[in-house]
Amino acid sequence: MAGHVSPIKTGLGCRCPACGEGAVFKSFLEIAPHCSACGADFSKADAGDGPAFFVMFLLAITIMPPVLLVLFALQWKHSAEEVRWTGNGGAAS
Numbered sequence: 054m055a056g057h058v059s060p061i062k063t064g065l066g067c068r069c070p071a072c073g074e075g076a077v078f079k080s081f082l083e084i085a086p087h088c089s090a091c092g093a094d095f096s097k098a099d100a101g102d103g104p105a106f107f108v109m110f111l112l113a114i115t116i117m118p119p120v121l122l123v124l125f126a127l128q129w130k131h132s133a134e135e136v137r138w139t140g141n142g143g144a145a146s
């Protein structure tokens with residue numbers, strides 16, 4: 054029987070919560086079916102789209118501000134304005 058396993062250490066190290074040795078993840082976003090060290094079953098720990106959501110969320114937070122900054126800077130530089138509504142249906146006057 055394994056001794057006390059720190060949930061903080063195993064969680065931060067992505068290690069098996071039962072033994073603290075085997076890896077929990079098979080790839081970057083995919084949970085392994087079982088522990089490679091003790092054989093604990095991870096199949097009932099279905100994360101669904103959770104890992105993908107957090108990766109997309111962090112990427113959006115880090116990528117979108119520079120993208121919006123460049124867009125606003127280009128609009129400012131070129132004095133871009135919104136299309137003005139003329140009220141005559143777009144017909145030339």
Ligand SMILES: [Zn+2]
Nearest residue numbers: 069072088091
């Ligand atoms: Zn294990």
